[in-house]
Amino acid sequence: MDDHLDSEAAQTMDRKVQHIEIVAKRRTQYVGKTTLFECVEVLPKGGALESSDVTLNTEYLSKGIDAPIAISGMTGGHDALFKINKNIGEAARRLNIPMGVGSQRAMIENPRLAYTYDVKKATGSNDMLLIGNIGASKLVVYENERISKALEAISADAIAVHTNPGQESVQPEGDIDFRGAYERICELAKGIDEPVILKEVGNGISKDVAMRFRNKIYAIDVQGAGGTTWIGIETYRSKSKEGLVFWDWGIQTALSTIEVLSAFNGPVISSGGIRSSTDILKGIALGAQLCSMAEPVLKAELHNGAKGVYDYIEALEEGLRSRMAELGFSNVDELRKARVLIREPLASILRQRRVKLNPMHRSVYGRA
Amino acid sequence: MRMTKIGKAALKKMHFVHCALPDIALNGIDTSMRLNGMVLDAPLLVQAKSKGEAELIERRFGTGAIVLSKSGASIFKDGRSVTLNGYAPCKVGDGLEAAKAIRAENKAVPYITSSVAHKRYEMIKQLRIAMFLTNSKSIAELRKAPIYNG
Numbered sequence: 001m002d003d004h005l006d007s008e009a010a011q012t013m014d015r016k017v018q019h020i021e022i023v024a025k026r027r028t029q030y031v032g033k034t035t036l037f038e039c040v041e042v043l044p045k046g047g048a049l050e051s052s053d054v055t056l057n058t059e060y061l062s063k064g065i066d067a068p069i070a071i072s073g074m075t076g077g078h079d080a081l082f083k084i085n086k087n088i089g090e091a092a093r094r095l096n097i098p099m100g101v102g103s104q105r106a107m108i109e110n111p112r113l114a115y116t117y118d119v120k121k122a123t124g125s126n127d128m129l130l131i132g133n134i135g136a137s138k139l140v141v142y143e144n145e146r147i148s149k150a151l152e153a154i155s156a157d158a159i160a161v162h163t164n165p166g167q168e169s170v171q172p173e174g175d176i177d178f179r180g181a182y183e184r185i186c187e188l189a190k191g192i193d194e195p196v197i198l199k200e201v202g203n204g205i206s207k208d209v210a211m212r213f214r215n216k217i218y219a220i221d222v223q224g225a226g227g228t229t230w231i232g233i234e235t236y237r238s239k240s241k242e243g244l245v246f247w248d249w250g251i252q253t254a255l256s257t258i259e260v261l262s263a264f265n266g267p268v269i270s271s272g273g274i275r276s277s278t279d280i281l282k283g284i285a286l287g288a289q290l291c292s293m294a295e296p297v298l299k300a301e302l303h304n305g306a307k308g309v310y311d312y313i314e315a316l317e318e319g320l321r322s323r324m325a326e327l328g329f330s331n332v333d334e335l336r337k338a339r340v341l342i343r344e345p346l347a348s349i350l351r352q353r354r355v356k357l358n359p360m361h362r363s364v365y366g367r368a
Numbered sequence: 369m370r371m372t373k374i375g376k377a378a379l380k381k382m383h384f385v386h387c388a389l390p391d392i393a394l395n396g397i398d399t400s401m402r403l404n405g406m407v408l409d410a411p412l413l414v415q416a417k418s419k420g421e422a423e424l425i426e427r428r429f430g431t432g433a434i435v436l437s438k439s440g441a442s443i444f445k446d447g448r449s450v451t452l453n454g455y456a457p458c459k460v461g462d463g464l465e466a467a468k469a470i471r472a473e474n475k476a477v478p479y480i481t482s483s484v485a486h487k488r489y490e491m492i493k494q495l496r497i498a499m500f501l502t503n504s505k506s507i508a509e510l511r512k513a514p515i516y517n518g
Contacts, residue, residue: 040369136389163388169497176394176500185389198389203501205388208514212389225386245462245494249501295497345518352516 011173015268016077016106020084020235023295024302028228034256035226035273039346044338054321058332060267060290061158061195061218063129067098067317068284068332070223071309071322072199072271073099073133073160074301076117077106088303089128091309095243095317096127098290100160104150105138109154131202132156133289136163136334137175138235139184142203160221164201166250167230170243174234182212189193189217198226198288199223201230202272204251207259207355219261219267219294225250227273228295251295254286261287262355276318281327285338378517379460379468384516387503394500399492401507403477404450406443410492411459411477411507412466415459419444421482429488434479452477463494466476467502471513 018266022028056067060230074079085101092099101117115121131152134142139161151159168174189196195218204224212244213220235243251259253272259270270283271292283291291331292346300312329335341356342350349356399410413434416422420432422444432445434457441452457477458469466478480488499505502513 079436165388165390165501166386169394169500177395177396178390182391184387200388203386203388206385206514208385209388241490242463242497244465246497247502249384349516349518352518353514 004269008175010054011354014046016075017103018079018237020075020081020298022233023228023298026236028232028236028295029237030226030273031160032168032230033225033250033252035224035279036252036346037279039343040254040282041341041343042281042327043341044312045334045338049325049328049330051321053330054324055331056321058319060098061129062303065098065129065319067128069157069184069313070098070269070290071100071225072292072294072296073101073131073162074294074298075102076104077102079115082116082122084298084301085116085119087306088297088309091124091313092130092304093123093125093128094310095313096128097313098131100131101133101154101227103133103135103162105135107153108142109144114153120155123336126155128155130156132159134159135175136161136181136185137177137178139188140180144188148186148192149193150159154196157201158196158197158218159192160199160200162199162228162254166246167201167234170231170238170240172238172240186216186229190260195219197221199269199271200272200347201296201297202228203231203249204253204256204272205354206256207263207283209258210263214263214265217267219289220264221269221271222253222256224253224256224272226253229322254282254346257283257286257288258350259353259355263356277316277323280316280320284332284335285340287336294343324352376420379465379472380501381517382468382472383518384467384471384498385396385516386406386501390503391506392500392503396494396505397496397499398506399495399499402454403443403495406432406445406448406450406517408445409493411470411478412463412488413477414485414488415479415481417443419449423494425482429442429485434477442459462494463491464498466491466495467498467510470507470510470517474511
């Protein structure tokens with residue numbers, strides 16, 4: 001480890017490696033909560049089609065991509081993690097889908113580590129969509145210029161500002177002061193050229209939070225509850241008893257997706273526990289621009305490198321194409337306007353939350 | 369006196385709506401609560417069987433104690449006692465459950481048994497986290513935090 005690194009930077013590096021090890025080896029999923037996608041049923045548009053009649057192309061960040069799937073930012077900031085980003089990047093480049101990197105805090109603290117996030121350079125691709133990343137609570141201490149430089153250093157097309165109060169509150173060295181974070185995100189969105197995406201890390205975003213960002217930022221990535229729990233990951237690291245109590249905390253992904261769509265006027269990414277092509281079908285049918293995933297992609301990379309990631313996502317795409325064909329949707333735009341049946345308990349939760357369903361989706365409530 | 373009607377099952381079904389971007393600092397959260405003129409550092413009392421045991425609990429754990437009897441409930445703290453009228457004492461197992469009880473019932477008075485009194489500080493920390501994640505700076509704000517059942 002570099003001699004000049006201060007202890008905070010060294011801690012950040014070590015923590016990143018520990019996180020990957022925990023995700024790879026331990027059970028880090030929600031226990032008492034699901035994504036609630038099981039309450040969402042996509043109704044057929046018409047007669048079945050052939051899979052070959054279905055196209056998955058869509059747009060994100062004003063660029064054409066080959067499927068409504070993104071790989072969420074996971075890692076970077078340690079020499080040992082470069083290979084993971086490079087392999088995921090290689091697959092994302094071949095699949096022409098967006099990819100994010102983990103928090104760039106480590107490279108802001110220690111610029112030598114920039115290469116571990118520089119997927120475009122590592123894969124020799126300037127065309128792929130690469131999303132940078134910084135924590136909301138850290139924005140208060142980093143001025144726009146430092147963020148811009150960090151994005152430029154890896155030629156990022158946009159920045160995801162991750163907000164993770166749940167994770168921070170059970171992390172021994174966590175940033176537990178979020179005062180001014182909202183204002184800083186808005187300032188950042190005004191002050192830099194790259195579009196800003198707000199994303200959670202697995203506890204979901206409510207309509208109230210989404211509403212505050214109308215006309216302020218480019219997109220919201222909901223990262224809802226039901227998949228990997230970062231509170232759980234921190235619980236393994238710190239052995240905190242608080243973490244056990246809050247293991248299942250958060251707004252389930254399907255609920256969060258619908259809430260954010262009802263309140264926010266930019267692209268919405270449905271994520272958090274997306275594990276199958278049926279989950280992707282449902283997320284897009286609810287109106288999301290894309291679905292993103294992290295943990296299964298990481299495991300595919302750890303299992304078989306770039307090929308593992310490529311094969312995993314290609315299988316998801318094939319499954320999505322097949323499900324869309326069965327239901328009569330020939331493209332993603334049609335799927336976004338699908339009629340959706342929402343069953344209990346999600347239907348009753350939406351009523352309690354007074355969430356107005358997007359009339360364009362002509363969603364209906366139904367009994368289980 | 370109204371004894372607790374806040375069932376464990378109801379608390380389990382109740383979920384706070386997570387606030388992804390609180391406007392507060394966890395360390396700045398005020399967990400204190402006023403009960404019939406008595407100020408508690410947190411709405412988490414320790415159950416005692418008698419006034420004598422209540423005094424022991426206060427000496428040992430530095431916190432108020434609640435004594436439940438057929439005729440009612442009383443809180444003992446700082447050599448004073450108050451009788452609870454119209455409140456709903458509610459046994460809880462952790463700080464998140466205490467937060468839920470407070471949100472579910474305006475007059476809830478969460479308490480823990482003396483056998484877990486040594487975990488009270490930990491539970492207050494959990495209560496504080498629940499308040500942080502619902503953007504509640506005070507117990508009064510926690511009472512208004514958005515929830516859903518399901």
